Amino acid sequence: MFTGLIQALGSMRSHGEDRFQISCLPEASSSLLSDLAIGDSVAVDGVCLTVEEILPMGFVAAASPETLSRTTLGERQRASTIVNLEASLRVGSKLGGHFVTGHVDGIGCLQESTQTANSWEMSFTAIEGFGELWQRTIARYIIPKGSIAVNGVSLTVADCDPSGSWFKVSVIPHSYAETNLSYLQTGNWVNLEGDILGKYVEKFLRYQPNSLVDAPHTASLDGITPAFLAENGYL
Template sequence: MFTGLIQAMGRLSHSGIGQLTLHYPTPTHPLLADMALGDSMAVDGICLTVETLLPQGFVAAVSPETLARTTLGQLPEGSWVNLESSLRVGGKIGGHFVTGHVDGRGHLETASQADNAWILSFTVPDARAARYIVPKGSIAINGISLTVADCSPSGDWFSVAVIPVTYQETTLPHLQPGQAVNLEGDILGKYVEKLLRGHSSQASNPMDDTLSLAFLAEHGY
């Protein structure tokens, strides 16, 4: 579990078939001092496991499924990636709950500066990700916890407003129009969706008619 608050940026190298090596900018970064074998690390929003510790980084294995669903298989050697260590019990949750399990990919459409924020818009051709994008909902873009400012009814387009510190301390300035990004919707929406599917299939039984759209709206969902 992660929060979407990026702790560092690293550089990516392909160390072998199904393996990635992440290098930190400095050998004294706090993430390195606290890292152990088997730890979970979010790399551009993708939960990976630390398999080998290096003096200035770590090596992680990547499955074919992860390469197919995320951007990792497309990133060239030396690309910058966002890094976040897993949330610890009692730790601060400044963003939102992020699992590191990417729903799908989107593509940067435009990026422009407006007053004290950057406005980024994205297209989302992947319906698996688009279905969880709602106005003012939480979205993780390459592991960065952000809020949807506006979106189309289907979720196949959305925009976010990014404050300067988030823009400067993550890989967002490196994105180019058309470039793919990893998207993960809010986990709350996924559970609500599953409960509603179960409700629909059980609607013929009055005893099971306890969850509805009206019920969710009444209780603040």
């Protein structure tokens, strides 16, 4: 479990077909490496990876074929790149972002990045080339004012289209400067993870078993209306 608050930036290089060497940048905070141990989980651009080897200024982690096929890591095996790094959340730690699992839902593409007086406005779309199913998987969890992790960075959706396949976020200068969002160029790919709470709500609404032994069946949502939600404190 992570928070989406990036602790450090690192450079990533291929260390074999499915292994990566991540080196923290010199100016990165030492808090990430101070108590890092083999077997720990680290979010690398929002992808939860397991530390297999500790290096003086970084670590080595492996990615499964599933992870390589569903995230941007698979496209970066032959190049050095700057990645966002966050160690897993510990009991008692501050939760300043939102609950991030490190299980990427889909791939996005940066459409536009514009600097305003007090922020950077960045818009993204899902990439159809990675499959229509992936686009539907992430899009349905994107709602105005909802939470989303872009390359592991916890952000709030400022605007989106009705389907959720296009959305815009407003990034404050600190988050922009301290993450690899500042390195992105139009057309670059990013990892997207929707809010886990929305996934469970969807699951509970869609399936309601009649008993402990009955198979789940699709529930009627006719009674779930904006008026109903407002009356019960959800809007």
